[in-house]
Amino acid sequence: MKVKICGIMDAGTALKAVEFGADALGFVFADSRRKVSPELVREINAQLPPEIHKVGVFVNESKHKVEDIADYCGLTHIQLHGEESPSFCKGFSLPVIKGFNIGCHSDLELVNKYACEGFLLDSPKGVYRGGTGKAFDWSILQDADLDGKRIILAGGLNSENVTAAIRIANPYMVDVSSGVETDGKKDLKKIKDFILAAKGEEPLDENVYDA
Template identity: 50%
Template sequence: MLVKICGITSLEVANLAIDAGADFIGFVFAESKRKISMEYAEEISREIPKHVKKVGVFVNESLDVVRKISTVVGLDYVQLHGDESPTYCDQISVPVIKAIQMKHKHDVTKLDQYNVDYFLLDSPPGKYRGGNGDTFDWSLVKHVSKGSDQIFLAGGLHSGNVYQAIKEVQPIGVDVSSGVESNGKKDPEKMLAFIREAKKKGD
């Protein structure tokens, strides 16, 4: 099971996530309490081992900005959390993770419109696109026509529910941000507990 820890804001937090077993770390370049500058993300990125994939999160950003940040920071993936079109996604040279907000059964049909590497199925937006700590009805994923090897599950996951979520949805990976935080900061014990639960073998 792949695990992505999103909302990395310092090298210290990045190292804690990697030590806990994270496969992907996410930098948020959109409006968020976890937003990071391109310059600081590039500094952190230099210290990240190659086997850990670096993801940049964007919301309705211009292609030029996405391309520049991707190049400067050395992103392995671009995660698009806004209303980006399939054509927009096709113009990005690094692999794309397209976030789809899951509210109704018909939301799964949006996946068929995109030719991307992964889909991140997330809760409907609150104040920000993603990172709001709410789950959605996982049964909606049963209607997804794409293979589960293309699905990352997000939205309100934490160490207490991630194992059940994985059993129900069978994604290739899970994504967490607020679910491994205490008082708005990444919590080493919560990250470790989350990754342990996510990667434990099922019955």
């Protein structure tokens, strides 16, 4: 199972997440307590292996600004998590992941109107678009006709429930932010435990979490 750790805010956490086995890292450029500057993300990405997906998260931003930030920071993917239309999501220079807030089965109907590289299904929005720490009913994905789309499951995931979430929803990738935080900050032990659980491995000794 592929894993994305979202809401990265410093190089140390990014490098440890990669060491622990993360496949993708997410950087939030929209309004959020995890919002980061392009300058910081450029610095972090310069230290990461080329095979790691570096995803920029944007909400209702202009295409020109998204492209400028993506190029400057060295992003590999663009995640759009607002009311961006199907036509808006086309024509970017990088693969696009479209985010959706899912509350019920009918919310999934919108997904098939888009043609994107990936589709991030998140919990219903709170103050911000993501990072609420709340899960939606994963079982609604079991009989959903999503036309073979690459689903990235997000919303309320943590090391204790991610195995069940994967079994029920069968996503292409799982995405976590608040579920690997303690007091609003990324927790290396929780990141490691989440990645191991998602990939079906056993936790290691405590000292592997030391920065």
